[in-house]
Amino acid sequence: MTLKASQADLSVSLWRRAIDLLATFAAGSAVVLVLLPLGAVFGYLVYKGIGSLNWAFLSQTPKPVGEAGGGMANAIAGSALILGIASVIGVPVGIGAGVYLAEYGRNRLGDLIRFTADVLNGVPSIVIGIVAYGIVVLRQRHFSALAGGVALAIMMIPTITRATEEMVLLVPTAVREAAYGLGVSRWRTTISITLRTAMSGVITGVMLAFARVAGETAPLLFTAFGNTYWNWNMNQPTAALPLQIFVYAISPFDEWHRQAWAGALVLIVLIVVSVSAVRLVAGRGMLKGSS
Amino acid sequence: MGVDIQVEHLNAWFGKTRAVHDITLKMSANHATAIIGPSGCGKSTFVRCINRMHETVPEARVSGQIRIGDLNVYNGTSATQVRRRIGMVFQKPNPFPTMSIYDNVAAGLKLNGFRDRRQLDEIVERSLTMAALWHEVKDALRKQSGASLSGGQQQRLCIARALAVEPQVLLMDEPCSALDPISTSKIEELIFQLKQRYTIVIVTHNMQQASRVAEYTGFFLLGNLIEFDKTEKIFTNPSDKRTEDYITGRFG
DSSP: OHHHHHHHHHHHHHHHHHHHHHHHHHHHHHHHHHHHHHHHHHHHHHHHHGGGOSHHHHHSOBOOTTOOOBOOHHHHHHHHHHHHHHHHHHHHHHHHHHHHHHHHOSSHHHHHHHHHHHHHHHSOHHHHHHHHIIIIIHHHTSOOHHHHHHHHHHHHHHHHHHHHHHHHHTSOHHHHHHHHHTTOOHHHIIIIIIIHHHHHHHHHHHHHHHHHHHTOOGGGTTTTBOOSSOOOOTTSOBOOHHHHHHHHHTSSOHHHHHHHHHHHHHHHHHHHHHHHHHHHHHHHTOOBTOO | OOOOEEEEEEEEEETTEEEEEEEEEEEOTTSEEEEEOSTTSSHHHHHHHHTTOGGGSTTEEEEEEEEETTEETTSSSOHHHHHHHEEEEOSSOOOOTTSBHHHHHHHHHHHTTOOOHHHHHHHHHHHHHHTTOHHHHTTSTTTBBGGGSOHHHHHHHHHHHHHHTOOSEEEEESTTTTSOHHHHHHHHHHHHHHTTTSEEEEEOSOHHHHHHHOSEEEEEETTEEEEEEEHHHHHHSOSSHHHHHHHTTSOO
16 A cells, blocks of 8 residues: 555656656757857857967058968957947947936837837848948048947947836836935936946946947948058048958958958957956946845 | 924825825824724825825825925925935835945935035944944945845834934834834834934834834724824724724724
8 A cells, every 4th residue: 555655656756857857958958059059150260260360460450462461450459449439429328218218208209219229229230331421421521430430339229228228127116215215316316226226237238239239340331441550540440350350251362361260259259358347347346145 | 303293184196096085183293103004095105195205106196285393395395305304114125235234324315415424434323223233234334235134134224224314204104014023023112212303103004013102093994084093092992983893803
C-alpha cells in the first residue's frame, strides 16, 4: 500500500523533472539563438580585421591609393565629434519631450507628439540625411560635421523621447505625492524627484539611441560627407568611421578592404566601450539598496 | 507649536461624484484627532483636502473653507505654501528610492532652496531622533538608500522627512496599515510625543488605535461626518445609531 503510493509519487516527480529539464533546455537554446548572430558577427570581424589593426591605423590619416599603411584616426575623431554634436542636441530635446509626454501629455498635443515620434522612428535614415542636407548644408553652402550631427540627433530624439516617457511613467504616484506633501513645487518635483528616480532607465534609453546612430552611414553621406584629413572644425566636412568603412568597402583595392574590416572592428569596440563607460559612471553614485 | 484646524462646509468631488459632503468641524491644537469609517467613506479625501493634495488628481474639485491657525488654505495662498505648513504621512511608506537616508530627511528643505549644511545636519539628526529612528540609522545616513530600510523604519523615515520642514500640522493617512504590530506600537508611541508639538489628524481603520492615540474622533459614512466628539464618548456612548453599529462591528 505505502509502497504503491510512493511509486506513484516517484513517477509524478520524474515527470515533473522531465518537464522542468525540457523547459530549461528550451529557454537556454533560445538564449543561444539570440547570442549566436552577435557572437558570429563579432568573431568574423575580429578574424578579418585584427590583421590590419595596429598603432598606425589608430593614429594616422589615410594614405593615397597605392601606398601601404595609413589609418583611420581622423575618422575615429570625426565620429566622436559628430556623435558629440548629435548628443548635445538630441539628448536634452529627447529627455525634455519624454518628460513632457509623461507628466503633461495626456491630451491632444501629447497624442500628436507620440504619433510624430513613432513615425519619425520609422523614417528611413537616408531621408533624415536629406532633411539635414536641406536645413543645414544648403544654408551653410558646404558639408559639415554640424549637418551630420543634426541628422543623427533627429534620429536619436524619438527613441530617447519614448524611452524617457515610459521610464518616467513607471515612477509611482506615491513618490510624487511625497514631494508635493513637502511643499515642493510641481516643476521641481518633476526634475529633482521624478526624473531622478527614473534616471537609470532614461540613461539606458539614451545609450540605446546612441549605439544605434553611431553606426549610421546613410544620413552622413551628404551631410558630414567625409574627409581624408584631420578636422576639428564643426563647420567643415568631416570623416566618420561608418563613412570611411563604406568608401573603403566599395573600393577596388584589397588593402582598403582589409582596412574597412579593421574599421568595422574598431567601430563596434568603441560603441561597446562608450556604452559600458557611461553605465559605469552613471552607476557609481548608486546607494546600497536603491533600485 | 500646533494650531487649530477649522473646517467649514467642505465639499470634495472627483469629476461628478461627490466624495465629501458639507463637513464642518474644528480640530484643536496639540491634540490628535482620529478619522474613522468604512472603506470608501471619504476619510482620505477629507484629509487630502486639508493640505490641498486632493486637487493634484485630475478633475478633482473642492468647495468650502479650511483655516489652519491664521492661514486660509483655499484663499489667498498657494498649495505649496500650505503644504510647507502641513506634514503628511501616507498609507504606504514612500521614501525617495534614489536618495540616501540623509537626503530623504533633508529633501523638503533642500528642494525648497535651503543650503546651510551645518544646520541641515542638525535638522536631520533632530528629525530622525523625534521619529525614533536616529539610533538605528546614524551609521548609514549617507551610505544607504531610504528604500533599503524595513517597512516600519521606512514609515518612521517618512515621518522624520515630514517633521524636518517644521510643520504645524501632521496628517497621517492610515500610517500603520502596512506595518506589523511592533512597528505599529512604535509609531503610536511617537504620535503621543508628537502631540506636544503638532496638531495631528490620523485616518485609521483600526478602532483600538483611534481610542489609544486620539482625544477626538470623527466618524465618516458615505462622505458625511456622522458624529464628531471626544474619543471616549464615541466609543462608549455614541449619540448616533450608525456610529454605534459601526464601532460594535455590525457593518463596515
